[in-house]
Amino acid sequence: MPFIEESDLLDLHKDIEKSQIINERLLDQVGFKNKDLKKLRIQRNILAGITLVFLLLTFGFWAFFSGLRTSNEFRGQETLAEAVDSLDTFRTRIDYLKERNEELSLVKEFYLAKEFLEKEKIYSVQVKSFVDNNATLASEALTNTLFVKTNPFYAYSLGNFETLDEARRFRQQLVNMGFKDAFVASYQDGKRVKIEDPF
Numbered sequence: 001m002p003f004i005e006e007s008d009l010l011d012l013h014k015d016i017e018k019s020q021i022i023n024e025r026l027l028d029q030v031g032f033k034n035k036d037l038k039k040l041r042i043q044r045n046i047l048a049g050i051t052l053v054f055l056l057l058t059f060g061f062w063a064f065f066s067g068l069r070t071s072n073e074f075r076g077q078e079t080l081a082e083a084v085d086s087l088d089t090f091r092t093r094i095d096y097l098k099e100r101n102e103e104l105s106l107v108k109e110f111y112l113a114k115e116f117l118e119k120e121k122i123y124s125v126q127v128k129s130f131v132d133n134n135a136t137l138a139s140e141a142l143t144n145t146l147f148v149k150t151n152p153f154y155a156y157s158l159g160n161f162e163t164l165d166e167a168r169r170f171r172q173q174l175v176n177m178g179f180k181d182a183f184v185a186s187y188q189d190g191k192r193v194k195i196e197d198p199f
Helices: 008-069 075-117 164-178
Strands: 122-130 145-150 153-161 185-189 193-195
Touching: 008 075, 008 164, 075 164, 122 164, 145 193, 153 164, 153 185, 164 185
Parallel strands: none
Antiparallel strands: 122 153, 122 185, 145 153, 185 193
């Protein structure tokens, strides 16, 4: 294993911090998308509420006037009582559906955010590959590392870069430190897309 100079290690950490900033930008974009989805959900709920109030008023008028038309006062009171019970049943059902809709909206937002992040193409510098799953090399302190199965090997890559040029500069730093076999690869949807040209 080649010896890493302290200045090179500092440069490496700076590049990793830059990648973390890029990841934070992506998370901010996801936050904006979530805000847009939340606005749409609120608009949809308002429209559903207005529609529901209209339907309830229509049903209420219908129940009221059908109660007035009956010649039997007892039967009219009975119809009104049934209408009130039906309204309570509808309100309970509507409240349940609103709660269920909110739960489903939260799940949908989570999957939309995850899908948005996975669709982005990223670049990373592969420094080693193994036949066995040797995950002990992946330090928990280094957050911008990839350990991906590329048949029949496991690839160990450093950095998550938004552009190919950034990844190429980082690769050159690693080559200067002694990682002569390092190369840039692009990843999307958690899979390696291709090995990029080093220059």
